[in-house]
Amino acid sequence: EVQLVESGGGLVQPGGSLRLSCAASGFTFSSYSMNWVRQAPGKGLEWVSYISSSSSTIYYADSVKGRFTISRDNAKNSLYLQMNSLRDEDTAVYYCARSGYGDYVTYWGQGTLVTVSS
Amino acid sequence: EIVLTQSPATLSLSPGERATLSCRASQSVSSYLAWYQQKPGQAPRLLIYDASNRATGIPARFSGSGSGTDFTLTISSLEPEDFAVYYCQQRSNWPRSTFGGGTKVEIK
Numbered sequence: 330e331v332q333l334v335e336s337g338g339g340l341v342q343p344g345g346s347l348r349l350s351c352a353a354s355g356f357t358f359s360s361y362s363m364n365w366v367r368q369a370p371g372k373g374l375e376w377v378s379y380i381s382s383s384s385s386t387i388y389y390a391d392s393v394k395g396r397f398t399i400s401r402d403n404a405k406n407s408l409y410l411q412m413n414s415l416r417d418e419d420t421a422v423y424y425c426a427r428s429g430y431g432d433y434v435t436y437w438g439q440g441t442l443v444t445v446s447s
Numbered sequence: 448e449i450v451l452t453q454s455p456a457t458l459s460l461s462p463g464e465r466a467t468l469s470c471r472a473s474q475s476v477s478s479y480l481a482w483y484q485q486k487p488g489q490a491p492r493l494l495i496y497d498a499s500n501r502a503t504g505i506p507a508r509f510s511g512s513g514s515g516t517d518f519t520l521t522i523s524s525l526e527p528e529d530f531a532v533y534y535c536q537q538r539s540n541w542p543r544s545t546f547g548g549g550t551k552v553e554i555k
Contacts, residue, residue: 374483374491374534374546388542430496432538433481437490 331355331436333425338441345415345445351408351425351438359383359403362428365410367421368440377423378410379432393419415445449473451535451547459555466522468550470535475515479539482511482520485549486531494533495520522552530554 337349349365365377378399379388387399398411408425422440429435450473460466470480478498483491493502495511498518508523522529535547 373548374536376542376544376546379542424490430481430493430500430502432541432544433493433496433536434483434491435493435502437492439490 331427333427333436333438335423335425335438335441338423338443340444340446341415342447343416343445346411346413347415347443349410349412349423349425349441349443353406353408353425353427356427358401358406362386362432363401363408364426364428364434365399365408366424366426366434366437367419367443368424369418369421372421375421379428380408412443415443417445419443420445448543449476449537449540449545451537451545453533453535453547453550455550456548457551457553459553460525461555462525462527464525466520466525466529466552468520468522468533468552470513470518470520470547472516472518472537472539476537476539478514479537479541480511480513480518481536481538482509483534483536484529484531485534491534525552 332354334352362381364379380399396414400409424440425438426434427436452471454469480498482495485491499511510521532549532551534549538544
């Protein structure tokens with residue numbers, strides 16, 4: 330069974346930093362591209378970042394480019410999101426998500442809440 | 448940016464009824480459109496990809512159609528577990544993927 334478990338969320342002040350982690354199991358992690366997708370409270374979904382299976386290709390949404398960094402460790406079956414210079418509008422549940430069927434999101438974690446507030 | 452507009456915002460129906468949800472793109476996305484279901488407090492679940500293909504394990508009562516700018520998700524006969532929020536997503540200009548604003552299917 331595919332499992333994606335996020336951790337690292339919490340309350341942080343504007344301008345602060347946070348690192349999210351995602352532990353993957355139940356599939357060959359090194360064979361799949363991964364994503365972070367977020368959802369602000371009561372709002373819709375927003376794709377944040379993508380990393381290919383070998384880390385050779387990385388993309389970011391314009392809203393986070395230059396502030397967030399995605400990475401992965403295939404030996405540890407783990408995905409990461411380093412978030413710097415956080416803003417109020419970054420407040421959201423952040424989902425770790427596996428790509429499939431040609432870069433749609435086929436599996437999602439349960440999410441971790443990031444709250445940016447003073 | 449390709450904008451996806453979903454309608455209606457809320458659909459009030461009874462179990463056993465047919466649900467028809469719409470997703471309209473601001474420009475053609477060919478058939479690169481997916482549908483997701485999200486229940487309160489849960490992560491989304493992929494239902495349909497490439498406009499009309501059901502994902503693994505998705506019941507046959509869910510079907511998708513359309514191409515270009517106009518897409519439809521149909522639930523042929525609503526089950527109690529189908530009351531949820533539904534989102535469409537395009538990947539035509541990947542990685543500039545975007546989601547629609549969602550349609551809530553609620554019990555009438």
